[in-house]
Amino acid sequence: MDKNILIVGVGGQGTLLASVLLGNLALAKGYDVKLSEVHGMSQRGGDVVTHVKISDGKVKSPLIEKGEADMIIGFEKLEAYRWLPQLKKGGAMFVNTQEIFPMPVVMGQVEYPEDIDKMLADTAGSVKEFNAMKIASECGSTKAVNVVLLGAASEALPFEQEEWMKVIEENVKPKFVELNKNAFMMGQQA
């Protein structure tokens, strides 16, 4: 079993927590796992990507390259689109419909691409696009958008419900555990 999961978004959206949860799930299940992250300058509102590679064998390179992702979890639409080349044939996409305009778009130099939905649908094996921000805010915090998205993606990941609940308990501040569990389950129903 090899699972390559690419988590993409905009600096500050909380992509790192999502990958840490996945990493710890994999560790608990006895899989090998490597994550590769972006720190530093891009975290200031630039595009960020985390590579998560899980295997029942050995993970070597920490990078997911073109055509190697089984799954892309997009925290923002344009970012999901940007990383589409990494998707494997038949790969799955879980995408938050939120649009955050980058500065060149705000300044009117370029357009935010209009046909993203169609491109995703035509390319991926399956696409689930939904407003994860709205669900997160209904659960009590827009910050929980990462866990909502993980909830949605969990159908295509090799982990049981109790394992998800446990990893949330172990990695989220006690005060926010219930909120995050709830957000995860709402994501599963989305």
Added chain:
Amino acid sequence: MTKRIMLGNEAFARGAYEAGVKVVSSYPGTPSTEVTESAAKYDEIYVEWAPNEKVGVEVAMGASIGGVRSLSCMKHVGLNVASDPFFTAAYTGVTGGMVVLVADDNGCHSSQNEQDSRYHGRGAGVPVLEPADSQECKDYMKLAYDISEQYDTVVLMRSSTRISHSRGIVELGERVEREKIPYVKNMQKYVAMPAMARKLHIAQEKRLNEIEEEAAEFLVGEGALEQPLNRVELNDRKIGIVTSGICYQYVKEALPDASVLKLGMVNPLPKKMIADFAQEVEKLYVIEEGNPFLEEQIRAMGVPVYGGKDMFTIQGEYSARMIRSGFGLETEASALEEATGNAEIGDAPGRPPLLCAGCPHKGLFYVLSKLKTTVLGDIGCYTLAALPPTSAMDTTLCMGGSITMAHGFEKAMETSENTVAVLGDSTFIHSGITGLVNMYYNQSHGTVIILDNRITGMTGHQDNPASGRNAKGEPAPAIDIATLAKAIGIQHVVEIDPFDVKELERVIKEETAREALSVIITKRPCAMIVKQTNIPRNITDRCRLCKQCMKIGCPAIEEEAGHPIIVADRCVGCGLCQRVCPFDAIDSADTQESEGQ
């Protein structure tokens, strides 16, 4: 046995902890910062943020002479700053084990260059270790301290972005406390004046030769994980690859059947082992990111190298895919290629990073952009102001370079009119102070603006000598930048809130026109370290579409059908847009609500 998922940098810190390290002194810099931050979490280790890397290495050296194991961490360009003590510490050797950790940034993810620090290790004449995953980060650290003490040498631990910022599974061990080595005065060893230095140089060459000879016996890792530091993995003999660090992982993924010589130590090179390996394989390749550091040395040994930098670039990061294609191997078509026949996406707009909503720097750069001031800039979050819409920076070279370059620029231009040097508080303390002293002494009329946001922002909010806290988060004395400037003798020192844009504009005009040296300190804490009001602002129908608010480059302000709008969940309520709006058209969202009721 406990296993954890650890960032390479956390694993380095864990290795230092298990090795019994007592003193860590570092200056932050991506991708090295988390080593020191993680070390600070261990109560057994004294950890400090130094004002710059030179100070960090010297503190570590002092601790080593004092008899304990010590560490100093930095990014690649930091080692340039620390090279002075580093090159001579390579002569004197150590008492307690000492490691200098340097993290290169192939691909310039967060840096001004992608220099290859292996050359610093070779130039200085110290052993250089290079781990290939998080487990090795921890294990190599422990070995480094043993080598350091056994051979009486500083050891350079070389990392890179992909090693430092990848997470992997690490088996934890126990910390072994070390007896402090009693201090014995030894001027022959530690006073590096010419007569001694000549002898020390001989000793240094001798120990490096010993290390090379004995390297075959170096083992790294514990129990089942124990392996030779430099190791040969013989497979198919047609292709033999010499590699190290992250490239080892790419090679193993791209060419699982090839024979590999994995170097854990890249200086000194195990010449005999390399020559023997070359004999075993049909064609020898060298695969290394950055410059042809290994390749040139291997060629100089008279060993034929079939492929190296003629196949792979000196630029950026490598990948398994790149190696596969270098060897002419097919890769499977991606979903996108299947669907469109094209592997790339051409029209995704770039997303350059930008200053946060509420960032105090925005006020200053809005004004500098408006005044069309020439800005000799520096390195920090504020470097982002070089990008549109502010586009308010003319140069960025290295930390501290703003002040000194502004001085040289003034001497060339024979005026300092409408020109400023701009740098952050941490950068000023790192290497701006000497430049300011130079300006005062050599009678500059320039204007220096110090952005005092009470933190080292760019690298992820580390404390510094002006922030009032230390590396462990405890209260610490804070130096006062204005008092320091005045103590130098500078007469015109102004402190101002950068969000008071009208007054700031007046002050900048006045000080840049003045025929005297002045220092302006903009004081407002980083938006990420203080609680924001979080009352979002709202653009009302009083808006006359002048779009001044869009010139501050706020991530919360977008345009919808020609009208600027504020995206409520991104607005932190800093109110800067209200201050720049000439028509008083922006309200707090809550005032509007109450007005509506």
